[in-house]
Amino acid sequence: MNFGDFVQAIDYIIRGDYVITMNEKLDVIRNGAVAVKGEKIIDVGGSDAILKKYSSANVIEGKDRIVMPGLINTHTHAAMVYFRGLADDMPLKDWLEKHIWPAENRWLSPEFVFDATKLACLEMLRGGVTAYNDMYFFGESVAASTKEIGMRAVIGAGIVDFPTKTGNSADEYIKNAEGFINDWKGDDLITPCIAPHSAYACSSETLKKIKETAERLDVPLSIHLAETEWEVGEIISKYAKRPVEHLDAIGFLDKNVLAAHCVWVDDSEIEILARKNVGVSHCIESNLKLASGIAPVPKMLSSGIKVSFGTDGAASNNDLSVLSEMSTAAKVHKALAGNPTVIDAKTAVIMATKWGADALGLGGTVGSLEKGKLADIIAINFKKPHLAPMYDVYSHIVYSAMASDVETVMVNGRLIINGGRLVAGSEDDIINKAVEWGRKIAAC
Amino acid sequence: MNFGDFVQAIDYIIRGDYVITMNEKLDVIRNGAVAVKGEKIIDVGGSDAILKKYSSANVIEGKDRIVMPGLINTHTHAAMVYFRGLADDMPLKDWLEKHIWPAENRWLSPEFVFDATKLACLEMLRGGVTAYNDMYFFGESVAASTKEIGMRAVIGAGIVDFPTKTGNSADEYIKNAEGFINDWKGDDLITPCIAPHSAYACSSETLKKIKETAERLDVPLSIHLAETEWEVGEIISKYAKRPVEHLDAIGFLDKNVLAAHCVWVDDSEIEILARKNVGVSHCIESNLKLASGIAPVPKMLSSGIKVSFGTDGAASNNDLSVLSEMSTAAKVHKALAGNPTVIDAKTAVIMATKWGADALGLGGTVGSLEKGKLADIIAINFKKPHLAPMYDVYSHIVYSAMASDVETVMVNGRLIINGGRLVAGSEDDIINKAVEWGRKIAAC
Numbered sequence A, B: 001m002n003f004g005d006f007v008q009a010i011d012y013i014i015r016g017d018y019v020i021t022m023n024e025k026l027d028v029i030r031n032g033a034v035a036v037k038g039e040k041i042i043d044v045g046g047s048d049a050i051l052k053k054y055s056s057a058n059v060i061e062g063k064d065r066i067v068m069p070g071l072i073n074t075h076t077h078a079a080m081v082y083f084r085g086l087a088d089d090m091p092l093k094d095w096l097e098k099h100i101w102p103a104e105n106r107w108l109s110p111e112f113v114f115d116a117t118k119l120a121c122l123e124m125l126r127g128g129v130t131a132y133n134d135m136y137f138f139g140e141s142v143a144a145s146t147k148e149i150g151m152r153a154v155i156g157a158g159i160v161d162f163p164t165k166t167g168n169s170a171d172e173y174i175k176n177a178e179g180f181i182n183d184w185k186g187d188d189l190i191t192p193c194i195a196p197h198s199a200y201a202c203s204s205e206t207l208k209k210i211k212e213t214a215e216r217l218d219v220p221l222s223i224h225l226a227e228t229e230w231e232v233g234e235i236i237s238k239y240a241k242r243p244v245e246h247l248d249a250i251g252f253l254d255k256n257v258l259a260a261h262c263v264w265v266d267d268s269e270i271e272i273l274a275r276k277n278v279g280v281s282h283c284i285e286s287n288l289k290l291a292s293g294i295a296p297v298p299k300m301l302s303s304g305i306k307v308s309f310g311t312d313g314a315a316s317n318n319d320l321s322v323l324s325e326m327s328t329a330a331k332v333h334k335a336l337a338g339n340p341t342v343i344d345a346k347t348a349v350i351m352a353t354k355w356g357a358d359a360l361g362l363g364g365t366v367g368s369l370e371k372g373k374l375a376d377i378i379a380i381n382f383k384k385p386h387l388a389p390m391y392d393v394y395s396h397i398v399y400s401a402m403a404s405d406v407e408t409v410m411v412n413g414r415l416i417i418n419g420g421r422l423v424a425g426s427e428d429d430i431i432n433k434a435v436e437w438g439r440k441i442a443a444c
Helices: A047-053 A078-083 A092-107 A110-126 A139-149 A170-184 A204-217 A229-239 A243-249 A267-275 A284-289 A297-302 A322-337 A345-352 A354-359 A393-400 A427-443 B047-053 B078-083 B092-107 B110-126 B139-149 B170-184 B204-217 B229-239 B243-249 B267-275 B284-289 B297-302 B322-337 B345-352 B354-359 B393-400 B427-443
Strands: A012-020 A028-037 A040-046 A065-069 A071-076 A129-136 A152-159 A190-196 A221-225 A257-261 A279-282 A307-309 A377-381 A406-411 A414-418 B012-020 B028-037 B040-046 B065-069 B071-076 B129-136 B152-159 B190-196 B221-225 B257-261 B279-282 B307-309 B377-381 B406-411 B414-418
Touching (some): A012 A377, A028 A065, A040 A047, A065 A393, A071 A279, A071 A322, A110 A414, A139 A152, A152 A170, A204 A221, A229 A243, A267 A297, A279 A354, A284 A322, A307 A322, A307 A354, B012 B377, B012 B406, B040 B047, B071 B322, B078 B110, B078 B129, B092 B427, B110 B129, B110 B406, B129 B354, B152 B170, B170 B204, B204 B221, B322 B345
Parallel strands (some): A012 A065, A071 A129, A221 A257, B071 B129, B221 B257
Antiparallel strands (some): A028 A040, A065 A377, B377 B406
16 A cells, blocks of 8 residues: 555545536536535545545435535514514515504514524525525524524624613614624634624715724624615605715725615616625515515626625515525526526526635635635435426526525534435424424414 | 114325315314325215214324315426526516526427426425416427326416427417317316417417417316516507407407416406406516515405416425415515405415316315315325414415425326325336436537
């Protein structure tokens, strides 16, 4: 035996009939494999070559499997899963004022948010989502719950100008946000961020303080932006500027900002978003269901904005499936544009992986299967009636696969879902807890 | 024991935490059950009452299950599943002329259609579809394959004015259609129908002959109608009338006709469709993906048209999930109308069941769970992370459930899918055959 024959022992070898790398050349490896040691991907290549170089007690077989980077959900309110289906098919104002806000006011607590976030994480993981961006209340509970199940997240400490269950004033929320950031900064799974709700719920002064805080603490920012036509009118009447122009004028926008929705943006606002390298989270299913409108994504893409996908909360979607967002977005924009080449399947996969990672400020560490990146990896089983035969792997992912086709999910080198089920912990316990909470909520 | 205590032995008792009847009052029975004897539903009611009145060796338990009428797919080209993902993200003309037609010309045969239809039926059944309307070539193979797996279908013998692999002239196609109808009329699962392709592929003379034949043989008619803007221009240039006006003028339209797509219909055409009681199959995902446009469904519904859902072929969708169509349609039309009350969840379920049955001319026998109707019944398992908690059963079906949540499917009193799997026959065999065909097709 010489050095050339040395076989390195590693933690996992994940094989796949197709390995979608999302590397710079967008290589798709037939009969490929990914080598994982500790938290990291240490090699990606042909299956035979990987099996010669490495040995592992944990070889996940690849027949009829598509191995790819974990999907990234760049905008949600995870704990709202407990309000899934509580109120549908009604105007946004009634939905919020008569149902969602009263329910939140009645029920939100650290315990509620912890339990609900766990369910949301389970749903996302089972659908191949390995990282998400959250904006909600009780960030400590969101973070602790996400960490416990082993998922990656960028979690925003929410800020508004008015009192809620978690604070009384912008200054108090900002102070709390600093505490939250200090508690979680440097964690291997959780990235704390600051999440001012919107330009209509936060004054210019508040937004400027937040911007200063984010820069000082070196954390990302996320915000709702131009979600509804009402918002545009509101901001124009207050500031004589459209929402994107207003945020730009106060110096809020840069590559550190992730803006959710951006439905009502005009060409000059798209130009600003592109020039300032703002990340955009496209939440098409929620925007459709609330009748908010449809973001001009093809224009954003051709302006160079790296648009990613967000599910928004399950109360307005009503699921947390990024696969479903990809399919809906790729189809709807074709019809609106009258052009079936718009958002092709490969582009949708890039948006859901690479650009999702960029949007979360994690582009250097996740979003592709490459040596040195963190091992956030999923495998889709395509031996299913609705996935046969196979001509184009990207087409199947975007147009035919469902969340339930995801069989294996690894986050940060740890196997979380295998055989479509949670590896550690009981799914039944998580679901039963949701049913209990749901019973209490429904009784009110 | 007296007569009051007499317990009748029957074939199946299907229980559910929720039984959605789709009867005239749209009753939803909590802790309900459906009693099945032979091909028929003989009773529907509370679970306790049903279990007192009947006994069966086959009680399908109902905990965490929604029991409802089978979903109905009112427009597809089943055998096109073998072309799923063969060509995407391109203009309709290129898609048809450079990919689909050459592939059909090279590959279609009775054997291809038989095998491909089996895969399509399996996919539909696993997604809770119990009946479908097909329009393709080699109707005998479509019918034999559908019959063999045990699914219900209205199968159209396709007619065009030009030669194809299955005939040379309209007269030959019509003669073949008569033969097909005579072969299958009276079958318990298969209803033969006549399916002229469209007003642009069939002359007025051909359509009139077809109409006369359908009336003489008492079978339904189905046709593509106003799918693309191009078609409208084509028909106007030929007949100086829009497509619906043209078909009306030649006496083609009545309640016996199922028109697929109806994307490009104006208000006066909607009025004609409503007045003539024409069934409309809304194929939103295919229309979106091919960038054909979006049918004005809210207007159709308020005009009294009983719109139902069609998947179209899997080459342009790319799946055969009616649950997915319901979700997409309910969401997209809200955004287009700027009104979130449009196509509410209950309406979407009515469209996918009752009105689907009406569209297929089977409203008297399937589409609801009522005494005397044929036993086409499905059960959805809602003990899933993405279906918890539960506040509104209709909302969950439309906005959160996936095809893979369907666990039990009965057609005509026969249990076809149980535990999410085919009861008789091998799913692997059906999928492996698709993979083999796919390999041959991809190699060309």
